[in-house]
Amino acid sequence: MSDAASSNSADAFAGSEFGDTLNPRTGLEPELGGFLRDAPERSGLEPELGGAFRQKGVYVDEITCIGCKHCAHVARNTFYIEPDYGRSRVVRQDGDSEELLQEAIDTCPVDCIHWVDYTELKHLEEERVYQVMPIPGFPVDSAVVATNRRRQKLKARKRQS
Known part of the structure; x- marks a missing residue:
């Protein structure tokens, strides 16, 4: 089927009374990169798309962080101590299990690690550049x-x- 024909049928379907229930996209989903962008079907298990995985990400408020390194010792695959200022930073959202991340959050003496929604996480990371x-x-x-x-x-x- 050509691209023009598939887009016309998709437009016609989206205008029908069933279009809203079968296409639950909100427009707030992050863009998938590379080969995933052109995939005809998504599994729905991608965390960014609201699948079965964790719905929230971890964020470290680096201004509040005192560099105690508790989080990096507990969840080694998620947290990293930034060498310039000696403060914690998240390097992989899927590095450790949710239970291990919660333990790392609980061991933080100044409560600088937070669960945030993935849509907020992008904004917080952009703001971190100007800290x-x-x-x-x-x-x-x-x-x-x-x-x-x-x-x-x-x-x-x-x-x-």
Whole structure:
């Protein structure tokens, strides 16, 4: 079947009274990459698509993290201690079991590890790029954060042009 014919039949089906119940996509699902993008059927077991796997991801608030390394010792395949600032970071969402991740969250003395929805996780990771890591003993001023964010955005614009 050609692409034009399949898209016309899909449009006609989507307009029918059954289109909403059989196509539960919300438009908020993340794009699948590579060969998965062109797959005619998805199994529905992908965590990003609301399958049987974990519905939430793990996020570390690096500003709050004190670098105790408890999480990295408990869930070694998920957490990583970032060498520049000595704080924890999530490197693999599917690295360890949910029970092990919950144990790592429970062992954190400052509660800097959180379960977040996958849709929020992308936004939090984008914001993390602009974080200002404080020097121990000095408070972080909001003006410092704003200045750093502005400088990084200017650098990004210069790279693009």
